[in-house]
Amino acid sequence: MDKILILDFGSQTTQLIGRRIRELGVYTEIIPGDADLAAVLADTEAGYSLRGLILSGSPESVYTPAGPVPDRRIYSCGLPLLGICYGLQRITVDNGGEVKPLAKREYGGVKVRVRSGGRSPGRPGKKKTEVFTAWMSHGDTLTKLAPGFVETGTSETGYPAVVVHREKPWYGLQFHPEVTHCERGMETLSSFVFGICGCKKSWTMEAHIEEVRASLAAKVGSAPVLLLISGGVDSTVAAALLLKILGPDQVYLMYIDTGLMRRGETGQVKTTLERLGARHLHILMAEDEFLSALKGKQNPEEKRKTIGDLFIRVQERELKRLGLPENYFLAQGTIYTDLIESGQGIGKKAHVIKSHHNVGSPLVDAKRREGRIVEPLDRLYKDEVRALGRILGISPSVINRHPFPGPGLGVRILGEVTKEKCAILREADAIFMEELKTRGLYDKIWQAFAVLLPIRSVGVAGDIRKYGWVLALRAITSSDGMTAGVYPFPSKDLLEISTRITNTVTDIGRVTYDISSKPPATIEWE
Numbered sequence: 041m042d043k044i045l046i047l048d049f050g051s052q053t054t055q056l057i058g059r060r061i062r063e064l065g066v067y068t069e070i071i072p073g074d075a076d077l078a079a080v081l082a083d084t085e086a087g088y089s090l091r092g093l094i095l096s097g098s099p100e101s102v103y104t105p106a107g108p109v110p111d112r113r114i115y116s117c118g119l120p121l122l123g124i125c126y127g128l129q130r131i132t133v134d135n136g137g138e139v140k141p142l143a144k145r146e147y148g149g150v151k152v153r154v155r156s157g158g159r160s161p162g163r164p165g166k167k168k169t170e171v172f173t174a175w176m177s178h179g180d181t182l183t184k185l186a187p188g189f190v191e192t193g194t195s196e197t198g199y200p201a202v203v204v205h206r207e208k209p210w211y212g213l214q215f216h217p218e219v220t221h222c223e224r225g226m227e228t229l230s231s232f233v234f235g236i237c238g239c240k241k242s243w244t245m246e247a248h249i250e251e252v253r254a255s256l257a258a259k260v261g262s263a264p265v266l267l268l269i270s271g272g273v274d275s276t277v278a279a280a281l282l283l284k285i286l287g288p289d290q291v292y293l294m295y296i297d298t299g300l301m302r303r304g305e306t307g308q309v310k311t312t313l314e315r316l317g318a319r320h321l322h323i324l325m326a327e328d329e330f331l332s333a334l335k336g337k338q339n340p341e342e343k344r345k346t347i348g349d350l351f352i353r354v355q356e357r358e359l360k361r362l363g364l365p366e367n368y369f370l371a372q373g374t375i376y377t378d379l380i381e382s383g384q385g386i387g388k389k390a391h392v393i394k395s396h397h398n399v400g401s402p403l404v405d406a407k408r409r410e411g412r413i414v415e416p417l418d419r420l421y422k423d424e425v426r427a428l429g430r431i432l433g434i435s436p437s438v439i440n441r442h443p444f445p446g447p448g449l450g451v452r453i454l455g456e457v458t459k460e461k462c463a464i465l466r467e468a469d470a471i472f473m474e475e476l477k478t479r480g481l482y483d484k485i486w487q488a489f490a491v492l493l494p495i496r497s498v499g500v501a502g503d504i505r506k507y508g509w510v511l512a513l514r515a516i517t518s519s520d521g522m523t524a525g526v527y528p529f530p531s532k533d534l535l536e537i538s539t540r541i542t543n544t545v546t547d548i549g550r551v552t553y554d555i556s557s558k559p560p561a562t563i564e565w566e
């Protein structure tokens with residue numbers, strides 16, 4: 041399978057480059073921009089052929105010490121190179137050109153005039169000049185091209201926008217073709233990937249399933265594989281994939297109901313997994329254990345730790361009861377973006393350990409040391425995980441489910457968690473979700489939920505004053521949960537939803553809507 045490698049210098053849009061090229065049907069991988077490329081360029085990974093390299097943008101400047109530098113082997117390996125923004129400036133400076141700061145940063149849509157002559161990415165073929173609106177985000181510009189390069193595109197502001205090497209397959213764009221607002225962006229990437237690198241469309245979900253099948257067969261053989269299920273999209277799709285590839289006899293699934301789940305959640309998880317053919321499905325109902333551990337605990341950090349620690353203890357105890365042989369493998373629903381540290385400048389590929397509660401798990405650590413971890417989704421982006429789930433027959437209601445935190449309702453009941461409060465919140469939250477679905481809003485919102493506040497406020501019921509709990513509704517828009525905006529509800533919807541909640545859940549006296557974005561607020565309240 042053909043592969044394009046992306047050197048990540050820390051741009052916000054590096055991930056988008058990878059996604060866009062995969063949308064074109066070509067496999068991509070992102071690695072740190074300053075990684076040692078000896079092994080990568082030797083191209084020893086079975087089944088993959090490296091066809092070209094893309095150098096991403098960066099928040100840094102090439103002329104500062106912080107500006108990341110790629111392995112110089114990229115300039116002697118003979119593979120096609122495409123530099124985007126900082127990537128272009130990097131290629132320029134590394135090869136004898138010059139880059140200087142602009143008087144004023146250029147950001148957003150800027151018209152560019154591109155003269156094509158058969159070798160320029162974006163327009164191979166006849167000579168012509170085209171003008172389109174490209175998407176820029178740069179504070180530096182090329183002031184002298186590196187020897188061998190010609191300028192084939194210029195911005196209306198007078199800066200080099202496209203440069204091409206006369207002999208080598210090296211290209212540079214000052215703009216960002218990966219951004220959807222960039223006109224001709226997909227065409228530009230497509231002509232680099234297919235026209236220059238000669239890639240064939242070979243990245244399809246079906247092909248990927250076959251690849252996972254081969255690598256699982258080689259790694260796992262006939263040993264049992266245990267997957268811990270949280271009920272979320274990733275672990276459900278991982279279960280479906282393992283069941284399809286290994287068959288139900290080899291796959292063991294374990295799910296712990298902490299009592300902090302949403303209404304009907306455990307039943308839904310069971311039905312989904314059974315429909316997917318699960319045979320060894322171990323569901324543990326541990327509500328009493330979790331609620332008694334949380335008794336009297338008010339502090340958010342203490343609550344989170346209590347839930348996380350107990351989860352690990354219960355999991356270990358149940359595993360012993362399962363009695364799997366020592367050589368069993370642990371599967372995780374880690375996805376591609378979990379492997380890339382976010383917000384850290386250069387995207388170092390850190391192996392993030394994904395557990396239900398995002399805490400270090402001795403089991404995961406031990407299995408990783410033994411080399412007995414399998415992560416069948418670790419090459420997929422979230423939208424690809426969803427696409428795979430659809431192919432594997434998982435219902436849209438499961439695939440499109442909003443994220444749910446590991447500690448569950450435990451962090452949505454502020455202050456002490458009790459069985460009664462869980463019941464109140466569960467009912468209110470279920471009404472909120474049902475209303476969002478019937479109003480056609482659920483899929484427009486990235487995450488929505490209700491939070492039970494630790495205050496009672498006065499109200500009237502008939503002739504008597506009554507103190508009811510205060511409920512906060514939260515609904516946010518986001519693309520990855522790292523930042524979030526408030527979902528702008530039509531007020532009619534909010535008013536009707538609030539009325540239904542207070543009419544149905546009589547312990548709730550008042551409903552508020554959280555209008556805080558992230559940052560400064562977080563998505564969850566605790």
Ligand code: XMP
Nearest residue numbers: 396397398443444445446447521562563564
């Ligand atoms: P915050 O509250 O940090 O949430 O803005 C970002 C996203 O992460 C989810 N979240 C968690 N997920 N374990 C999880 O698996 C946790 O402890 C946890 N805390 C928050 C949150 O729901 C949101 O989607």
